[in-house]
Amino acid sequence: MSLARFLVKRALQGVLVVWGVVTVVFGLRFISPGDPANVLLPPDVDPQVRQQVIAELGLNKPLHVQYFEFVAGIPVGDLGLSLVTRTPVTGRVLSKVPATLELAIAATVVAVVIAIPLGVVSATRRHEPADYGATLFSLLGISTPNFWLGVMLIIVLAVQLDLFPTSQRPIGLDGVFGLLVAGQVGNAVDGLLAWAWHITLPAVTLGTYFTALITRLTRSGMLDELGKTYVRAARAKGLPETLTRYRHALRNTLIPVITVVGLQLGTLIGGAVITEAVFAWPGLGTLIINSINARDWPVLQGSLIIVAVGFVLVNILVDTLYAYVNPQVAFD
Template sequence: MFVVWGVVTITFALRALSPGDPVNLIAGQVPDQATRDQIEQDLGLDQPIYVQYFDYLGDLLTGSLGYSYNQRRAVSDIVAQHFAATVELAVAATVVALVIAIPLGVVSATRRNQPADYGATFGSLIGISTPNFWLGIMLILIVATQVGFIPTSGRGIAFHEAVYSIFRYGYVGHLFEWFTYIILPAITLGTYFTALITRLTRSGMVDELGKPYVTATEAKGLPKTLVRYKHVLRNTLIPIITVLGLQLGTLMGGAVITEEVFNWPGLGQTFITALRNGDWPVVQGIVLFIAVAFVVINIFVDALYARLNPQVSDE
């Protein structure tokens, strides 16, 4: 809760210190001073800053994120409309990262100082060093222009709608459409995560492979592949899950640039638009939502960590 309160306080302070008059954003250059005074009174801007702050906290406690006069809608409705797209992109990027990174990390650890290990290490270095906005633009220029069925912007169809289409009508075309729209943004957003998990998996596997239980299980005649993936990799997954939870929250907050590049209608693009328009209630609402999501994800990861490693819960 302290983290959420800190985010609320900092964003409110930035709003108070930001240049520009909120009344101008709502009323434009209306010369009627009485109208402007009425708007200022309705927004509570005629009150001292500390009164505005506690009024804002009171609204949050009642579940109100404020009202966007630019869009003429409640901020909670705007967040509800766009958050699913951001979560969808973050989860897709995570899946892409895990599918590539874990097998690559295992191969790199079991073939140390071999070409596969060098290739995985070099690829991880490139992935960590590559800015995602540049990678997104390159994917648009190189891949999408050469492969005609991959769109370069937009969302197309939501994942739940594609799944519903399969169960309701038996039609898989919408799922393919969803895949073509999300694949490039997911790769762009998940590249850094892929490199990070690859290096973490390799490091954990190298440590585990040197322990006595590995030699003992192999001496019993168990296949090396079974030992590596059932025993060694399972023990390696504990720190990976911790990083996974942290990075999932980071992906939700860090999808801003990727969403802007691919015109993905999520919270990131909405945040950029609100920032450009000076729509501070929307900016505050999105930042607060991401902060709460980050805290919830971390709590879930801690619980899962204790489940996988009972020694943590006993301490």
């Protein structure tokens, strides 16, 4: 199968996945407790005014009519209007995507930079102190709740030691690029440093579990590859041990690692809710929590749809990378 046919096939599958997410999320709106009108209106409002507001919001229409109107607007980027602010949902959701992507990618970079070398060291020094230390780190990383870790990092590193800020996002990478385009190199460098300073604690918090997972996966994969015949043959030919480990064994270990990295990147995009809430990071997670509290279902639906689309795109990208990491993998 050619790359073009593979991409078309996966795109069609992705459309079905997104449609399923849209249907489930839309259905949850009607079985969840709480009425948006109760949030928008005081308890003692006149019943006629209440019915008028419900009619203006379109909440009195039959379920199937609301569903088809909502689905019909998605292909053209119309996700409806916020029940609270009466502003387009698409603009509100897309404005939060850069902050969430920055946090997810930063957490992934932290995890990969730490985990792969740690996993290689653990595998090549099996049953040594370095191996035991890496195993203990993985166990602690997987077992530690990220919300608790985030609070502890804030208390110790931000409050007591005053090494990092406690919250907020002073400037995004889009703002940094805008300064570079405008020729303000000095301000762009300062903005980039401020961004890195503020995102360090959230990225470490979000990426700790991911780091532990990749460490264990790299270790088990390296142990499996180092025991295979081609590694013994490479050593028998007199190849340097470093070349054998990193050029051959590690490369063959990267297939499952890439799979997990891709899947976890999509998970991080949708799973940063707690981390964003702890650090007041203005991304999709914060928007989702605020939408749930306000019963603002159009904004919540739009946020979850964007998360689903991001997850699908990441998975397609990961599957495409397989062929470049291992030519034996075909597009099927």
